[in-house]
Amino acid sequence: MAIIINKKIYALVDCNNFFVSCERVFNPKLRQVPVVVLTNNDGCIIARSNEAKALGIKMAEPFFKCRDYLEANNVKIFSPNFRLYGDMSHRVMSELESFCSKVEVYSIDEAFLDLSEQHINDYHKWGQQLVDKVYKNIGIPVTVGIGANRTLAKIATEIAKHSPEMNGVLDLEGCHEKKIDEYLKKVEIQDIWGIGRKYAVKLRSLGFYSAYDLKNADIGWIRKKLTVMGQRIVMELNGKACRNIDDIRNTKKAIASTRSFGKYVTTKREIAEAVSLYVARAVEKLRRQKSRAESITLYIRTNPHKSGEQYYSNSGTAQLEYPSSFTPDFVKLALKILDNVYVPGKKYKKAGVFLTGIVPESVLQRKLFHKYDSDSVKINDNLMKCLDTINGAYGKRTLRLASEGFERRWYMKQNLLSKRFTSSWDELLVVGG
DNA sequence: TCTGGGGTCCTAGGACCC
């Protein structure tokens, strides 16, 4: 009797130079010219068009260091427009659903498609159709890599991106094993998904330079050096499927809101304003995923890049008596922590809050010996619902806590922002205007 | 003058229990 084992097969769809591509959709003048997008606060470069890459502009390069060079080469520069990118991402992901019933959104610009149960005769052709359709309907160029697991699909995408003759598609499953090995030999160790800078240094010092080298490593030994994560990578390079993406990614286990300040901040009052805003944002995310949280961590720090000044960073965590999603509960705690970690006389550059101990909204666990007043929780829930509704309809921060401040001189820099073409009536694209 | 933000998973080690 034959035992049929369902063979796994995955595709990774990766948007090319995603943030740049989003800007280009609404501004055709940006095509064929070098374009970069910066991080918040116009700090570093996070996205580069191919033309910008060809100029030797590096990923994560601080903007102030290369500004002159960019301007001299007439590179178009943008502050990040995350509303626009989020919206475009959503459109791409919806389009992918017409190609596969199991789409795992992995990041703003990537999704894995589990093709194991799809009936596809020719994967390569299927991939090409996908690339064409997404570009035609949304205007975003994508690359598709296909393999026996997510690691190999990722590798296929990387190879396809650097091989123009592949036209954006590589199907490793359609290759003989020898051919796959040939590809793996060309993939450098630090380009494998899950091998970062530290591990790459370690592995190279031990004689592993390519994905092919790692594929043939002793698995027990790798486990000791790189934990089970490393073990799984080696198994996947050998064709087994064992790395999973958390299916329930939309309910997060931790929620953060952190930002650098647009300028140095010294007073506790200004930091308190920023912290109030970050808390408000984090708790809003918490409510959006229908959860409550029990503890909050706050950290503040000075500029770690500034030599000659003592770097200062400190954090504190505080617990509520029961899980909450009521913003003022967390603001109160955060400001109390701030009293403990704030040291006068320092130039602060960044602050952040993390919410942890997250539980579903419905599970309001009553802790013994603690006062839990269900009536006031109901009132607070309604108050927050009202606030979220108004902010949803009239724009974020229409209603906010007075503690967030009004001047906000610490707010991040965004000097080169493009318009919110897709999310603001005032900023729709004007044709022929 | 100017260096992002938001996540995940894993392990070691301490606290605590019987």
Place this chain on the structure above:
DNA sequence: TCTGGGGTCCTAGGACCC
């Protein structure tokens, strides 16, 4: 001076991802 063994839970810290 001697000073068990085994389990669980929690947290901090380190690695990684985009």
